[in-house]
Amino acid sequence: MSLVFTILSMVFLLPSQGFSQDAAKLFKGNCASCHKPTTQKLVGPGLQGVRSRWTDEAKLIAWVKNSQDFLKTGDSYAKKLFADYGNSVMPAFALSDAEIIAIVDWADKGGDAPAATEATDSAAGATTSAGEGGEPADSETYMYILLGIAALLLILISVLNTVKKSLQSLVNEKNGVIVEPQPHRSPYQQAMYWASQNKKIVALAGLFLTVWVLKLGWDGLMGVGVYEGYAPEQPIKFSHELHAGQNKIACVYCHSSVEKSKHANIPSANVCMNCHAYIQQGPKYGSEEISKIYAALDYNPETRSYGPNQKPIKWIRVHSLPDHVYFNHSQHVTVGKLECAQCHGPIDSMEVVRQYSPLTMGWCINCHRETAVQWEGNEYYEELHKKFLEDSDYKKGDVFTVEKIGGLECSKCHY
Numbered sequence: 001m002s003l004v005f006t007i008l009s010m011v012f013l014l015p016s017q018g019f020s021q022d023a024a025k026l027f028k029g030n031c032a033s034c035h036k037p038t039t040q041k042l043v044g045p046g047l048q049g050v051r052s053r054w055t056d057e058a059k060l061i062a063w064v065k066n067s068q069d070f071l072k073t074g075d076s077y078a079k080k081l082f083a084d085y086g087n088s089v090m091p092a093f094a095l096s097d098a099e100i101i102a103i104v105d106w107a108d109k110g111g112d113a114p115a116a117t118e119a120t121d122s123a124a125g126a127t128t129s130a131g132e133g134g135e136p137a138d139s140e141t142y143m144y145i146l147l148g149i150a151a152l153l154l155i156l157i158s159v160l161n162t163v164k165k166s167l168q169s170l171v172n173e174k175n176g177v178i179v180e181p182q183p184h185r186s187p188y189q190q191a192m193y194w195a196s197q198n199k200k201i202v203a204l205a206g207l208f209l210t211v212w213v214l215k216l217g218w219d220g221l222m223g224v225g226v227y228e229g230y231a232p233e234q235p236i237k238f239s240h241e242l243h244a245g246q247n248k249i250a251c252v253y254c255h256s257s258v259e260k261s262k263h264a265n266i267p268s269a270n271v272c273m274n275c276h277a278y279i280q281q282g283p284k285y286g287s288e289e290i291s292k293i294y295a296a297l298d299y300n301p302e303t304r305s306y307g308p309n310q311k312p313i314k315w316i317r318v319h320s321l322p323d324h325v326y327f328n329h330s331q332h333v334t335v336g337k338l339e340c341a342q343c344h345g346p347i348d349s350m351e352v353v354r355q356y357s358p359l360t361m362g363w364c365i366n367c368h369r370e371t372a373v374q375w376e377g378n379e380y381y382e383e384l385h386k387k388f389l390e391d392s393d394y395k396k397g398d399v400f401t402v403e404k405i406g407g408l409e410c411s412k413c414h415y
């Protein structure tokens with residue numbers, strides 16, 4: 001019992017003991033693109049001596065967690081600082097209080113000696129690459145594993161068969177039994193002969209083949225026009241998890257047309273440059289992926305100038321309804337007050353966007369049957385809502401759903 005306790009407490013205590021070493025790593029991963037742990041300016045002020053510039057530790061923590069929120073408190077020091085740095089936005093960080101204190105203390109003392117930074121560099125590299133291996137296996141992978149096992153089984157069986165035959169012929173030889181030499185056969189006849197001698201293997205292989213073909217056919221039938229889970233690899237490894245999740249950048253900052261028009265736009269590379277003019281290194285891919293933004297804009301980060309050979313980034317479309325369907329984002333997001341996540345799922349935790357909902361007619365209709373219309377403050381719907389209440393069919397507890405405003409009529413969704 002006490003052994004279990006010791007092991008448990010070791011497991012829980014270990015991370016907190018490693019904290020001060022982690023500060024350098026955390027700084028490197030989150031802050032180093034904009035701050036130096038010296039008095040030197042980069043994008044933001046040098047952080048050496050920063051403790052003495054802030055009267056209150058809680059405020060300093062609040063600033064690092066979300067500087068834009070903190071500015072709303074009207075703090076005069078923060079307002080001046082923000083203005084001094086030309087209103088550059090410092091991104092929000094989902095770090096704990098203890099982590100922030102550790103980073104700030106570490107930087108406040110001027111960071112590590114250069115040699116020590118090198119050491120933490122490679123440590124940081126090791127942890128990031130260790131995190132990459134855990135891709136979940138999908139059904140296709142399982143299919144290949146199954147086929148692999150089947151192939152191995154077949155090989156094993158035929159090897160055993162050969163061994164059995166040569167043993168048999170040894171025994172025959174010993175017993176003086178004369179086996180007639182086999183007649184000459186064409187390759188086809190040989191194959192047929194082999195099949196007739198190995199009925200079990202042939203039956204097994206046939207079974208596997210049938211199941212496989214059936215599965216392919218079934219997938220094909222069920223998958224006509226349904227791409228749930230579709231997650232193509234994009235030309236730049238842009239991560240929603242990093243931008244919308246960790247850095248809490250609002251969806252509409254990039255998809256700015258979503259509240260006003262039918263389509264949600266994909267942001268142009270210029271929008272990326274609002275931040276990536278300064279942020280030239282990423283936590284996972286270093287400068288490799290970010291430099292693709294520069295390539296698209298023919299931008300030279302050394303001279304900070306744009307060249308003439310600009311070409312748009314060719315993002316691959318994930319969601320796509322057939323042409324005969326009418327779908328409007330602003331109707332759902334602005335009028336219907338739906339969250340992006342209701343249809344797109346937890347995009348802010350996806351490294352690669354995948355289609356979360358089936359986007360079938362049944363999916364649209366189900367939601368229209370179940371979801372109440374936000375009629376308050378909308379004259380047109382208030383009128384309809386009044387009629388709905390006055391209807392003779394109305395019973396107490398009935399919900400004023402999208403269906404009730406005509407959301408199941410064919411012509412609403414089909415041209």
Ligand code: HEC
Nearest residue numbers: 030031034043044045053064081082085087088089090093
């Ligand atoms: C994208 C650039 C960027 C990143 C990344 C960044 N900051 Fe900042 N930071 C700034 C800027 C710019 C300012 C100056 C105020 C402003 O314009 O918002 C600032 C100001 C600060 C200040 C106040 C400095 C002072 O002189 O009072 C602190 C503290 C701070 N940052 C800590 C951090 C920490 C800790 C991290 C990492 C967890 C971090 N920052 C990451 C850009 C950044």
Ligand code: HEC
Nearest residue numbers: 243244249250251254315316317318319340344347348353
């Ligand atoms: C920093 C900019 C940025 C932010 C913030 C952002 N996105 Fe995106 N989004 C993109 C880019 C670039 C693409 C195209 C590349 C891709 O699919 O990953 C995209 C693609 C998408 C797609 C797939 C579009 C298609 O091809 O069908 C959806 C859905 C989406 N974003 C939803 C969201 C939601 C929801 C949020 C907020 C939680 C959000 N985005 C925040 C930049 C952003």
Ligand code: HEC
Nearest residue numbers: 029091237238247271272275281282283284285286289290
């Ligand atoms: C509002 C600020 C902001 C905007 C706009 C923005 N990014 Fe970022 N981006 C960040 C921050 C913050 C990081 C993380 C930097 C870090 O942690 O060191 C980052 C990191 C990255 C990385 C590096 C990923 C890695 O792990 O190495 C890529 C690639 C990237 N962004 C692509 C884009 C693209 C493409 C766009 C435009 C569609 C874009 N970003 C728009 C703030 C932004």
Ligand code: HEC
Nearest residue numbers: 251255258263264265319320321327332333338339340343
């Ligand atoms: C009622 C469900 C629903 C909601 C809510 C919703 N979307 Fe969509 N989204 C869709 C559908 C359906 C498509 C495919 C549209 C098409 O192919 O014409 C789509 C496509 C997209 C695309 C690809 C470009 C396009 O317009 O085809 C982006 C980007 C996107 N959504 C972002 C968002 C963001 C950001 C939000 C939240 C502000 C959001 N969506 C809210 C259902 C929704």
Ligand code: HEC
Nearest residue numbers: 326327331335336342364367371373402405406407412413
């Ligand atoms: C998550 C729930 C949800 C899903 C999924 C959804 N809708 Fe809607 N839809 C709504 C709501 C809520 C409204 C009411 C908005 C309003 O108040 O006008 C609405 C309204 C509409 C309207 C206007 C109806 C009218 O009478 O004015 C159309 C057209 C529409 N949706 C099409 C679609 C299509 C096409 C899809 C599938 C691709 C879809 N919707 C998926 C919730 C949903």
Ligand code: HEC
Nearest residue numbers: 225226322325359360361364365368407408409410412413
């Ligand atoms: C709320 C929106 C909505 C309403 C209402 C609606 N549909 Fe659809 N319908 C869709 C969507 C979305 C698709 C595309 C489904 C897909 O691609 O899997 C579709 C597809 C279809 C298709 C093509 C089938 C296919 O597999 O491509 C037909 C036919 C159709 N609808 C007929 C109707 C008829 C008839 C009505 C009225 C009774 C109706 N729809 C009402 C959204 C709607």
